[in-house]
Amino acid sequence: MSLTSLAAALTQALQEGFGHTVPERIGVAVSGGGDSMALLDLLRVWGKAELYVASVDHGLRPESAEEVASVADYVAHHGLKHTALRWDWDRQGNLQQAAREGRRRLLRDWAGAQGLGCVALGHTADDQAETFLMRLARGSGVDGLSAMEPARKEGDITWVRPLLKVRRETLRAYLRERGLAWADDPSNDDETYDRIKARQMMATLEPLGLSVARLTQTSDHMRAQRGLADWAVERAEQDVMSYDVGDVLFDRTGLKALPDALQARLISKALGWVSGNSYRPRFKALAEVLDAHAPKALHGCLVIPKAGMLRISREWNAVKDLRTGVDAVWDGRWRLARAGGGVSAGLEIAALGEAGMAQVPDWRLSARPRQSVLSSPAVWQGDTLVSAPLAGLANGWEAQVLAP
Template sequence: MGEVTAQRAMLRHFVAQAFSYDKPDHLAVAVSGGGDSIALLHLLAEWAAEERVRLQAVTVDHGLRPEAAEEARFAAEVAQGLKVKHTTLAWGGWRGEGNLQDAARRARYRLMADWAKGQGIGTIALAHTADDQAETFFMRLSRASGIDGLTGMQRRRMADGIAWVRPLLMQERAELRAYLREMRQPWIDDPSNEDEAFDRVKARRAMAALAPLGIDAHVVGRVMDHLSQVRSALDFATHDHALSCVREDRGDLIIGRRAFSEAAPEVNRRLIAHALRWIASADYGPRGMKLQEFLSAMLRGRDATLHGVRLLGGKESFRLTREHAAVAGTRGVPGALWDGRWRIEGVEGEGLIVRALGQDGLLQIGELPADAPPRETLSASPAVFAGNTLVAAPLVGFGPATARLQNGRGDFFTTLLSH
């Protein structure tokens, strides 16, 4: 067996291994037209045929470069040649504000997740490599990231109801290029991969400079694996700590002051960062000094607001609740998910809307039940209105509707171990 043939066998092994834990019946692969994703498409087409798994390919055209449409067509042609159904998704959401790369990445994942759900697909394979992982490490190192950032990308993670799998995360880009050359399969190089205006390209150059020291993608990968084990230990410690000091009450989190203060600062930092993400139903939480200031306010028993979450201090405990200002403009209808957390059921009628109860709704309720949560919590809670008239405020039992907490991030305690 020649060297290239052995390489091909190794790549096939890693692809098969990625799905040995939970083999899907229907799988998608994200394809850009670049060498990494074209290689993964070939490998998955071969594996899916052997395993009798339905495979589809998907490409996102962000419309940001004139070459993008041609790259999507190329990806479609390669997929067609492998008898794999291909779909191109278009994004036109860039308004020239904020971080373009981050906005494009978020849009790509959101578009693919929505498309996959419509196709009955629960797993999407991504072609990130050991090189991508190492570049991510150096990019985050330059931002003084903590352990969560330095552990990099996961081989498998759940997000937006989709399992995102990276079968080639231990393989180098050069290995995939060798495989494609053996297959006599061309690919298209993205010109932005050579543009030093991008941090990822700068990180690639830095890696090349460190090569004489023996620091390459595999060495960085091993370091990240070690850090990942430390992160896992911290996750379990934070989960156990949460069980000892946190309870959930109608979408709020109530934290016992004494038990909270007994944990290590890093465990408490992780717990509160996760709590803020969970209540805000956000992909990312606050970092740095803002989070530290919020933690300081907690320990001093003061009220504070951060990330769309309000802290209500107390003698024995603190309460984290949704901030009214963060949901004041959020509108929905009964039966649909509101604020990424609540589903209102048991009420129907034309023109009914779901919005935050607010002060006007509280005035219409009048005297609150003895067991009602604080007015700050109720003000940001979901309520049903017909025009300006309050129809239902489920969290206080006003009206016919019920509210079911269906946080898009899942159960608070479970998500401490699955983020």
């Protein structure tokens, strides 16, 4: 693919991703590897947006600091703006997953601080195909096998992947032609990682017709099916789903009348909103919830069956230690505000809990289940309860939940 063709593919991807209105300022995540270095140079040559560059040093390899420094040298040479970000692993959970989530969080915070509305990522067609194979091996369904999207909005940030139609080797050829250096991560040859196994398997699958092009095509088909499923969910919501402030309510009879896959999507969406967890529970766990006859904890939530309804509330154990200032968003979706302003010092938002409910003897008048009231947000001054709006003790405060 020539420079002209690459530039044309980049322009088309950006225009499609932004509805033909490309931002004047774009953030670029650049590790120093071939894909992101090619993306940065292509965007610079394209020249239709002011570029802000960020590099995340995971500190997992001795060479990583040098790679970030090489990006800084390129950026300085071309008069661009560069920020080096540092991620440190807390030794909790899966390293690769933690690194991905940490990198995304750092980039999101950086973009917000810079006032950027979008960040470009260097994912390629090869990444698309490898991800498909990895998820296929894990038994993923339509959502997991769906293609990465060229543009995806999350909160105030739009993540764009302009090179999803471009092969990795094409970008390497571009860099060689331009005389630009890039860093090769040694972990790209480490067969303990699933992605490397998938990458090596591609050579075996190619003669069978399972090429990168075919796998990405199938992934695109899955994305279309996912869009259809999302459309069906939106329409089913109107018939079987409602909200009680921060809880989600389902008409159990109407829910059970839907196809199993649609039931699972609706429950999963509700669990995700109440808990703030972006990952879906396993299908088996969702199926068990539908047949539950007693409250069941799942995904940081409590599913409460009662009188033909299914209520999803926040689980007390998930928020019992969560405390924020009264000017912050609590549990990712609650704002507590006092009418007329004028907030005293030393106030915090925390879950009501048993101690708080003991100070609100009339909480039953709220007509909410005890489990739901227990995990509701309240204003505290030390051990003294100031306000519990959802339990009926407002004291001039109002609880507002962010829209799902």
